[in-house]
Amino acid sequence: xxxxxxxxxxxxxxxxxxxxxxxxxxxxxxxxxxxxxxxxxxxxxxxxxxxxxxxxxxxxxxxxxxxxxxxxxxxxxxxxxxxxxxxxxxxxxxxxxxxxxxxxxxxxxxxxxxxxxxxxxxxxxxxxxxxxxxxxxxxxxxxxxxxxxxxxxxxxxxxxxxxxxxxxxxxxxxxxxxxxxxxxxxxxxxxxxxxxxxxxxxxxxxxxxxxxxxxxxxxxxxxxxxxxxxxxxxxxxxxxxxxxxxxxxxxxxxxxxxxxxxxxxxxxxxxxxxxxxxxxxxxxxxxxxxxxxxxxxxxxxxxxxxxxxxxxxxxxxxxxxxxxxxxxxxxxxxxxxxxxxxxxxxxxxxxxxxxxxxxxxxxxxxxxxxxxxxxxxxxxxxxxxxxxxxxxxxxxxxxxxxxxxxxxxxxxxxxxxxxxxxxxxxxxxxxxxxxxxxxxxxxxxxxxxxxxxxxxxxxxxxxxxxxxxxxxxxxxxxxxxxxxxxxxxxxxxxxxxxxxxxxxxxxxxxxxxxxxxxxxxxxxxxxxxxxxxxxxxxxxxxxxxxxxxxxxxxxxxxxxxxxxxxxxxxxxxxxxxxxxxxxxxxxxxxxxxxxxxxxxxxxxxxxxxxxxxxxxxxxxxxxxxxxxxxxxxxxxxx
Numbered sequence: 312x313x314x315x316x317x318x319x320x321x322x323x324x325x326x327x328x329x330x331x332x333x334x335x336x337x338x339x340x341x342x343x344x345x346x347x348x349x350x351x352x353x354x355x356x357x358x359x360x361x362x363x364x365x366x367x368x369x370x371x372x373x374x375x376x377x378x379x380x381x382x383x384x385x386x387x388x389x390x391x392x393x394x395x396x397x398x399x400x401x402x403x404x405x406x407x408x409x410x411x412x413x414x415x416x417x418x419x420x421x422x423x424x425x426x427x428x429x430x431x432x433x434x435x436x437x438x439x440x441x442x443x444x445x446x447x448x449x450x451x452x453x454x455x456x457x458x459x460x461x462x463x464x465x466x467x468x469x470x471x472x473x474x475x476x477x478x479x480x481x482x483x484x485x486x487x488x489x490x491x492x493x494x495x496x497x498x499x500x501x502x503x504x505x506x507x508x509x510x511x512x513x514x515x516x517x518x519x520x521x522x523x524x525x526x527x528x529x530x531x532x533x534x535x536x537x538x539x540x541x542x543x544x545x546x547x548x549x550x551x552x553x554x555x556x557x558x559x560x561x562x563x564x565x566x567x568x569x570x571x572x573x574x575x576x577x578x579x580x581x582x583x584x585x586x587x588x589x590x591x592x593x594x595x596x597x598x599x600x601x602x603x604x605x606x607x608x609x610x611x612x613x614x615x616x617x618x619x620x621x622x623x624x625x626x627x628x629x630x631x632x633x634x635x636x637x638x639x640x641x642x643x644x645x646x647x648x649x650x651x652x653x654x655x656x657x658x659x660x661x662x663x664x665x666x667x668x669x670x671x672x673x674x675x676x677x678x679x680x681x682x683x684x685x686x687x688x689x690x691x692x693x694x695x696x697x698x699x700x701x702x703x704x705x706x707x708x709x710x711x712x713x714x715x716x717x718x719x720x721x722x723x724x725x726x727x728x729x730x731x732x733x734x735x736x737x738x739x740x741x742x743x744x745x746x747x748x749x750x751x752x753x754x755x756x757x758x759x760x761x762x763x764x765x766x767x768x769x770x771x772x773x774x775x776x777x778x779x780x781x782x783x784x785x786x787x788x789x790x791x792x793x794x795x796x797x798x799x800x801x802x803x804x805x806x807x808x809x810x811x812x813x814x815x816x817x818x819x820x821x822x823x824x825x826x827x828x829x830x831x832x833x834x835x836x837x838x839x840x841x842x843x844x845x846x847x848x849x850x851x852x853x854x855x856x857x858x859x860x861x862x863x864x865x866x867x868x869x870x871x872x873x874x875x876x877x878x879x880x881x882x883x884x885x886x887x888x889x890x891x892x893x894x895x896x897x898x899x900x901x902x903x904x905x906x907x908x909x910x911x912x913x914x915x916x917x918x919x920x921x922x923x924x925x926x927x928x929x930x931x932x933x934x935x936x937x938x939x940x941x942x943x944x945x946x947x948x949x
Contacts, residue, residue: 313706314654316698317344317382317662318680319626322370323354324669330370333666334377340680340691341698344660345374346625349384349454350416352433353391364440375446382552382625382662383447385437385539387430388454389416394429401426403464406510410466415673417455420464421531422472427538434539438546449550451625452539455577456532456553462561463528465508474503476527490805491519518729519806525724529562533570540570554625555617557610558587558738563720564617565759574618577626577664580607580649582635589739597906597922600642601936604908604921605746607649611656612757613718620709624653626664629690630678638676642923644936646693651700651938655910655917657709663694704940708913713768713898714748715756715790716741722776725802732828734845740774740797740879747885751893752901752909763789768896773876775799783816787872791896794888796867796876797846801826813848814875821868821875825849835878836861841887843878850877857891904928916941 318337322330337345347370348355356362374381395401395413402410403420411418419426434452441447456462481487484500493499498517500506509516509524540551550572555564557576568574580602584595588603598604614622629646631638650661669675670683680691723737730736748755758764760775760782767790775782778800786793800814801823809815813823827847829835834842838859843866850865857874858866867876867888880888893900903909906922918939920926925934933939 315343315660317660318342319346319665323351330373334374338378340695345379346382350389352386371446380448381446382449384451385434398425404466417459417461420466420468421535422468431538431542434542438543442546452553455556457559457561458556465510473527478503521728522806532562533566536567537570557583560723568617573621574614575623575625576614578607578624579628582632585635585637600639601645601921605749609745615657623660624658625662627661629663633674633676642936646690647697648938650697652919710913712754712756714753715758715767715770717760717772718757719760725776734831737774744771747889749908751889752903754911765789768898769892776802777804792872794874797848819854819870819873821852821854823848824851837866841884842881845879848877916943
């Protein structure tokens with residue numbers, strides 16, 4: 312695969328006289344892809360049935376004639392104002408029962424049948440017009456599902472659809488009452504139409520009810536996406552994709568991705584450091600203008616799996632954004648670093664957001680490759696440099712890593728529903744082990760628990776809420792060592808404690824007899840170094856104590872190829888656990904200097920330095936905010 316660069320462009324924002332100049336300038340910069348159309352419904356259809364596509368015809372022809380491959384977006388993330396006149400009840404409703412308003416974007420409810428039909432209609436019109444257009448090389452469906460807290464909707468449409476979903480899932484109301492433990496607090500129902508949405512209750516609603524609603528809400532996103540997929544498939548041979556977000560877990564991306572050809576995501580490293588990561592002040596200060604060294608890579612590895620091995624960055628931050636609490640500029644070199652890091656993890660395309668900074672509306676403070684008055688922004692030179700780097704680099708082929716992490720969206724829904732301790736967060740737990748693996752110089756695959764390829768030395772499944780009956784066998788078949796916990800196998804799909812006990816592993820004589828959670832200032836010390844925090848499982852059973860707390864109780868038990876971890880480790884303890892796992896499985900660890908990360912592909916080793924200062928590693932000096940690309944020696948020649 313030979314990676315390429317692209318850019319997001321909005322011809323409807325600019326005079327038609329500049330389109331050809333923009334297109335030529337994009338090609339001169341080294342860009343090969345351009346995304347358009349995803350927010351332009353009001354220009355495509357200013358009134359119901361008043362279709363106006365001539366301008367889009369000319370834009371596509373202009374861009375394509377310049378040599379650019381076009382990604383055409385369906386405009387369904389921004390329904391025009393007249394749509395609300397037609398469907399006043401199409402708005403999503405928040406958890407407090409307040410409807411969202413028109414005036415920004417993503418103001419629709421995924422369950423509104425009328426709006427879904429409208430989306431299918433405009434998609435069909437576009438597919439019939441452009442599906443065989445030689446310049447359309449890919450289609451983006453909608454934009455950033457779940458952004459702005461828009462997955463969960465407590466509308467009338469959601470209520471009706473949820474009741475039908477429950478009837479389909481459970482068959483009888485008696486089965487639902489049994490599954491949900493409805494006898495508790497007299498929460499039993501006589502028929503499905505009595506069931507409401509789990510909001511505005513006096514105290515916590517039944518967690519089984521909440522988890523069912525979360526599963527339903529995810530399924531609604533899948534169905535919404537599939538409605539447009541089903542329209543486009545017969546009309547085009549171009550791949551279909553969606554652009555996901557960072558740390559948005561409210562729907563199952565694996566399920567949405569099953570209907571698509573390529574996963575893409577929108578990478579904003581500096582915005583995410585400020586807005587979506589819990590870290591101490593020193594860490595956030597050190598990486599203020601670079602972003603966290605692992606946040607982008609985590610999502611690259613996640614979306615590579617969501618996309619069945621094919622993935623892009625659809626929106627790459629090129630400068631200060633407009634939406635984070637604070638919006639510093641990237642240090643020189645970082646735009647190129649982010650781009651090459653994505654390529655190291657398998658990105659086919661890295662597309663910058665956006666071509667030219669908008670002089671109006673909500674995103675006017677969001678930097679682009681050009682300023683609003685058409686001058687080169689600082690990122691432009693780095694985009695050109697990256698294009699030259701990619702030309703020289705040639706193809707980049709991925710290989711299966713030796714280590715993998717299981718990632719499960721439903722586990723996040725479960726632990727958000729009933730965290731038991733304010734410090735416990737599923738993403739933080741998974742991300743903490745990902746960071747530890749990367750500190751050890753390892754490349755990592757992130758997998759769905761539904762599909763676990765074989766051939767790994769080590770697989771970790773922290774916080775996996777439900778351990779399905781066949782998971783233990785699939786794990787032992789797939790790897791030399793599997794580490795589960797903490798909080799793995801803690802509940803059934805219906806949010807009940809399993810009758811077989813927790814974690815319920817046949818190959819490991821280990822039971823969780825008690826759970827406690829700790830305030831963030833309390834850490835439970837482990838003999839030999841490191842601590843556990845947030846969540847502690849008290850373990851019993853005859854399996855070997857692999858690690859113990861200083862009070863003598865087990866921190867981790869193990870037997871054969873299964874270990875169970877009883878707490879949320881700090882960085883030191885994770886490093887110890889990874890070192891112990893490496894010793895058992897034959898993994899080679901290459902500890903990295905602070906800020907430096909390594910990614911191995913079939914033929915190259917990428918050394919990616921997020922630190923502002925130069926570092927040395929294994930005889931190589933890597934400048935600050937820079938990437939070194941080394942040719943790997945095939946094993947038979949080493």
